[in-house]
Amino acid sequence: MTTVTEHYENHLAPVYLWMAGGFDAAVARGESEIDAVCPQPSNGCTAVDLGAGFGMHAVPLARRGYSVTAVDSSPTLLEVLQEHIGTLPIRTVKDDLLAFQKHLDAEARLILCMGDTLTHLPEQASVERLFSLVAESLHRDGTFITTFRDYTSPLAGTERFIPVRSDDQRILTCFLEYFPDYVAAHDVLQERMGSAWQLRVGAYRKLRLSPAWVAAALEDRGFTVRIEPGLAGMVRVVAGKRSFPEQRGTDPKSGT
Ligand SMILES: C[S@@+](CC[C@H](N)C(=O)[O-])C[C@H]1O[C@@H](n2cnc3c(N)ncnc32)[C@H](O)[C@@H]1O
Incomplete structure (x- = not known):
């Protein structure tokens, strides 16, 4: 496994x-x-997007006035974000998300780790380490938000084959193989090459984090925690150092 x-x-x-x-x-x-989670516009406060990818959350934050540090280990995805930054106040950083502190020059008002990035960390101890760094780096009124998939209850049989996306050129299916501490996510990609289909399969580990464990680990570090539905079946954990941001309604079923 890679x-x-x-x-x-x-x-x-x-x-x-x-x-x-x-x-x-x-x-x-x-x-x-x-x-839904931070509707108030910001006046240049610092936000950090950990595992920002191509900027699905970094771009909206910057449009709402945050000065965003977008950290990711993928140069390919950061390049896509870079192409869309224009005049938005976003700084892209290629680094491990556990090293984010060295790229901060002020306390952050908001730290995000969205879209199942948390489960990509190598072990639960890394998640605890990240939470400690987040607690150290946030302003006293700051908020940490994370969304992730709950893999604690194993899917069985054919349920483990998850169609991700398809069109007439590509088909991506994910197969989940369960182990005690992690799930092996096998991404099965079929791509059309002329009249033939080419198959590529790759696998990596994701942690099986329970929402209750994540909440307790954050509470241990002084956060007040709220658990709610996120986009596309993910769990969203909102952790306030002192209080929660104002909340608006959201449709957890929309989007990926
Ligand atoms: C599932 S994607 C989520 C991307 C984005 N947050 C979103 O919601 O669309 C996970 C992202 O985390 C990045 N990533 C995974 N582990 C990382 C690590 N240890 N350090 C930095 N980036 C990491 C990957 O490169 C990828 O862009």
Whole structure:
């Protein structure tokens, strides 16, 4: 099995934008999620997007006045984000998300780790380490928001084959194989090459994090925690250092 970074660079990153339905559609979903969890516009406060990818949340945050540091280990996805930044206050950083502190020059008001990025960390101890760094780096009124998939209850049989996206040129299916501490995510990509279909398969590990464990780990670090439905079946955990941001309604079923 490859590392997460290798899997993204060799397998997922080249098709990630297609998988997400294109830049504009993905950013529109990011906008709706940002509106739901932090609707107040910012006046230049610092936000950090950990595992920002092509900027599905970084772009909406910057449009709402945040000065965003977008950290990701994938140069391919950061390049896509860079192409869309224009005059938006977004700084892209290619680094491991556990090293984000060295790229901060002020306390952050908002730190995000969205779209199942948390489960990409190598072990639960890394998640705890990340939460400690987040607690250290946030302003006293700051908020940490993470969304991830709950893989604690194993799917069985054919349920483990998950159609991700398809069109007449590509088909992406994910097969989940369960182990005690992690799930092996096998991304099965079929691509049309002229009249033939080419098959490429790659796999990487994702942690099986329970929402209750994530909440407790954040509470241990002084956060007040709220758990709610996120986009496309993900769990959203909103952790306030002191209080929660104002919340608007959201449709958890929309988007990916
Ligand atoms: C599932 S994608 C989510 C992207 C984005 N947050 C979203 O919601 O669309 C996970 C992202 O995290 C990045 N990533 C995974 N592990 C990382 C790590 N240890 N350090 C930095 N980036 C990482 C991947 O390159 C990828 O862009």
